[in-house]
Amino acid sequence: MADHKFLVVDDSLTMRRIVVNALKSLGYEQVVEAQDGKDAVGKLMTEGASFLITDWNMPEMNGLDLTKWVRTNSQFEHLPILMITTRGNKDDVIEAMKARVNNYIVKPFTPQGLKEKIDQILKVTETKA
Amino acid sequence: MKKQNGNRLTSAIRLDGMKSTSLQPPEEGDVKDLVQLIRELVPLLENVRNSIEESTNRIPRASSQLSSVTQATENATVEILNTLESMTAGITKAQQAIQDARRSVFQTDELVMRLLLGLGRLVEGAEGREQIASAVTAVRNRVSDGSRNDGFGAADQLLARTKEESMSIAISLQVQDITSQQLAGVAQIIESVRLQLADALDRFEGGMTGAAPLALPATDTTFDTNAEYTRSDARQNAADDIVRQWSATKS
Numbered sequence: 001m002a003d004h005k006f007l008v009v010d011d012s013l014t015m016r017r018i019v020v021n022a023l024k025s026l027g028y029e030q031v032v033e034a035q036d037g038k039d040a041v042g043k044l045m046t047e048g049a050s051f052l053i054t055d056w057n058m059p060e061m062n063g064l065d066l067t068k069w070v071r072t073n074s075q076f077e078h079l080p081i082l083m084i085t086t087r088g089n090k091d092d093v094i095e096a097m098k099a100r101v102n103n104y105i106v107k108p109f110t111p112q113g114l115k116e117k118i119d120q121i122l123k124v125t126e127t128k129a
Numbered sequence: 130m131k132k133q134n135g136n137r138l139t140s141a142i143r144l145d146g147m148k149s150t151s152l153q154p155p156e157e158g159d160v161k162d163l164v165q166l167i168r169e170l171v172p173l174l175e176n177v178r179n180s181i182e183e184s185t186n187r188i189p190r191a192s193s194q195l196s197s198v199t200q201a202t203e204n205a206t207v208e209i210l211n212t213l214e215s216m217t218a219g220i221t222k223a224q225q226a227i228q229d230a231r232r233s234v235f236q237t238d239e240l241v242m243r244l245l246l247g248l249g250r251l252v253e254g255a256e257g258r259e260q261i262a263s264a265v266t267a268v269r270n271r272v273s274d275g276s277r278n279d280g281f282g283a284a285d286q287l288l289a290r291t292k293e294e295s296m297s298i299a300i301s302l303q304v305q306d307i308t309s310q311q312l313a314g315v316a317q318i319i320e321s322v323r324l325q326l327a328d329a330l331d332r333f334e335g336g337m338t339g340a341a342p343l344a345l346p347a348t349d350t351t352f353d354t355n356a357e358y359t360r361s362d363a364r365q366n367a368a369d370d371i372v373r374q375w376s377a378t379k380s
C-alpha cells in the first residue's frame with residue numbers, strides 16, 4: 001500500500017489539496033501534484049508515478065488528452081488512471097473509458113468512494129501484473 | 130407615439146412594395162411621410178446605439194467582478210484548508226501523546242504490580258497479605274483491560290471523530306472548484322454577448338456592413354459549464370454502471 005506513488009493532476013489548487021489529504025488519510029504518503037496535463041507529463045518523465053489521478057477540464061492539456069498521451073507511451077502504458085471530474089454525462093464517461101481510464105469518479109467525491117475505486121483498480125492491475 | 134411610428138413604418142413598407150411591384154412613382158405625400166419617419170428614426174437609432182455602447186463598456190467590469198469572486202473564494206478556501214490541515218496535524222499529535230501516556234501508565238502499573246508481589250512475599254500477617262492481594266488484583270485488572278475503556282480511550286475516540294469531521298469539511302470545499310467552473314461558464318457567456326454587442330456597434334458605425342455575424346467562441350475544455358455540487362449518488366451510480374458494462378465487454 002505505502003509503496004504506491006500517486007500523481008494528482010488538477011488545475012484547481014483546492015481540489016489537489018483535498019485529494020492529497022484524502023490519500024494521506026488512506027495511508028498513501030507518496031504524492032506528487034501537477035496543475036495540468038502538460039505539467040503532469042513533465043512530472044511523469046522526471047519523477048515517475050505508479051498511480052495517476054486526473055481531472056478532465058484543465059488548461060494547456062486536459063485530462064482526456066493526458067490519458068491518451070499516457071496510453072500511447074510505452075513507458076506508462078499500464079499506469080493505473082482514475083479520472084475525477086465534474087463531467088457526469090453518459091457520453092463523457094464513455095469517452096473517458098474509450099481513452100482507457102481505469103475508473104471514473106464524478107465530483108464531488110467522498111473519501112470512501114475514492115478508497116473503493118483505488119482498491120478496485122489496484123486489485124485488477126496487480127493481479128494482471 | 131409608438132403606434133403612429135408603426136403606422137408610418139407599414140405605410141413606408143407598402144410604399145417600397147409599390148415601387149418594386151408596380152412602376153408607379155410615389156406620390157409627394159408618401160415621400161414626405163418617409164422623410165418624416167427617417168427623421169424620427171435617427172434619434173431612436175442613436176439611442177439604441179448609445180445603449181449598446183454603454184452595455185458593451187460595462188461588461189468587462191462584470192467579468193472582472195466574476196473573476197474576483199472566484200479568486201476570493203479560492204483564497205478563503207485555501208485559508209480554511211490550511212486551518213483544517215493544522216487542526217488535523219494537531220489531532221494526530223494529541224493522539225500520539227495519548228498513546229504515549231497510556232503506555233507509560235501501563236508500564237507504571239506493571240511496575241507497581243511487581244512491587245506489590247515482592248512486598249507480598251515479605252509481609253507475614255494474613256491481613257496484610259490480603260490487602261496486598263486485592264491491590265494486585267486491582268492493578269492486574271487495569272492492565273489486562275487493555276485500557277480500551279479508560280479515559281484515554283474516550284479521548285482517543287473523540288479525537289478520531291473530530292479528525293473525521295474536519296476531513297468532511299475539507300471534502301465539502303470541493304464546492305469551490307465546482308462553482309468556479311460554473312462562474313467561468315457564465316463569464317464565457319458574458320464575453321460572447323460582449324462580442325456580439327461590439328459587432329452590432331461596428332455595424333451601426335458602418336464598419337462591418339455585410340460582414341458575417343460573429344461566431345461564438347469554441348467550447349472551452351478548461352472548465353465544465355454543467356458542473357454540479359450535489360450529494361446525490363445518481364451521477365456516480367450512472368458512471369459506475371457504464372464503467373462496469375465497459376469493463377465487462379473488454380475483459
Ligand SMILES: [Mg+2]
Binds near residue numbers: 056058351
Ligand atoms: Mg478542472
